[in-house]
Amino acid sequence: MITALARQPLGRLLRTPRAWLTGGAWCVLALGFAIVARSQQSSHGADHVLVGAYGALVLPLVAYVLVGATLGPRSLAASIAPLVSFGAPPGRAAAVSVGVAVVACTLVGALLASTVALVAHGEADPPLARDAFASAYAGGLGGAAYAAWFALGASLGKRGGGRSVLLVLDWVLGAAGGASALLTPRAHLRNLLGGTSPMDLPERASAAALVTLALVWILVAVRRAHPR
């Protein structure tokens, strides 16, 4: 049944060219920053582009677009309503839809982060292969967390307007750096990518926080997704 439930979100994701065009444009922007850093022979090129452009701007927006494409323009409950009308358990249908979004964002996040790290690699950056692997790990984790964050947003409001609200909230709270930043993916991702850490958390703690928060956000989104 899981395969059947995944066909709708997968179909939305793969058959929505506009989403790929928008997401692709953000990816091109990140690569553009990386190419500029390389051409300027910046010694910390990868660090700068990953923290400044990729983590702060591109990944959240790519995840926002991919989650929107996977779940559709309305709420999570509305997104799974057709499957629920065939008798699918609402929780399972929602979990599968969110799962597809999480996997897509993880893959795109990891691939893009490692590509940026490779292209923008500077002399003072860590060894190339290690940097690419570490970036892929951070980007994948960040992509998954952002997918969960926006899935939670899609479960808020009749039309899923919470997605946009959480995008702004992540921007405002995550950039602040206080205790409230601990609740956003932005602050932890910045820490993993080598930027400033929220409340001086070590990287491992941020990674654990991202995993925990993502699971909680998914759980809340799935529980809220019952169409009744």
Next chain:
Amino acid sequence: MITLEAVAARRAPLTLASITLDWGPGVHAVVGTPADGGPLLLALVAGAARTRKGGILVLGADPTDAAVRVQVAFVPLRPALPDALRVGEVLEVAASVRGEPPRDPVTRLATLGVEALAARAVRDLSDAETRAVALAEATTSTRARVILVEEPLVGVDPRAEARLPLVLRGRARDGCAVVLATASLRDAGELADDHVLLRSGAIAGRAASPTTLAPFSPSGVRIRVVASDPRALLAALAAEGEVEAVARRETAVVARGRDTTALAEAVGRAVLASGVEVVEIRIEPPSLGEAGAASAGIAAATYEAARAQTRAGLASPSSRIPPPEGTP
């Protein structure tokens, strides 16, 4: 198969109050406007809305039970289909979710004559085509034992509309409970075996056929005749004493009277007298308001008759129950 016991529910601005019903296999109609609560009643049975009070059992369990959900097919007025898939893929997904063996989607769609839609993308379908696909899924599902349809003959692809009555009756014969919610007494009369009249969220009456309510409605019974010469028939009907009023509507003539049998006899005499050829003749179902008033009238008359009978029984010594033997 479907039991509602003193069910109360609310979905703004609609409210249902103390609905008690018991439906088995067959085609059942809930007659009333959407504001009377028919769609909400279907949503309750489908497990898509919550009750405030009372209990609902569908196939012996709660309608939200996972095993029940896959056996209930609900087609609202605007059904939602997986918009990213093609029609054929939708039927494959639906079959997989319901746990049915895979079948050719084209064959399933052909049941309602819409097999040409199989390769179309759902997001390119018109509303009428979407409804036809949802109805094809519901009526051809081998797992669905409860089929709930809101306004079955409204906004449906014409190809499907023509075949739907037969298909629904076929499913009912197979042992399914088919429940229709409609504001059209004519649709209800053509499709269903029994009718529940809903008014303002409460049951106003029940009838085997809407036409049985006609004699009790304030405006009486109406018989509609389509004849070769409506003018001649109109003149002949006007001369009949049992006909209270007669009107011509394009090629049809509508006669109104108090008693169904007497009116039918009068129409028969008028047809013979005028020598016209009859193309169609039928009893016009009452309007929703008339049916509601008729149900209320029947209920009031039944109550008065029972009350009078009870009074007469109490007054007559012979009707008193004799005391048990051995009583001093």
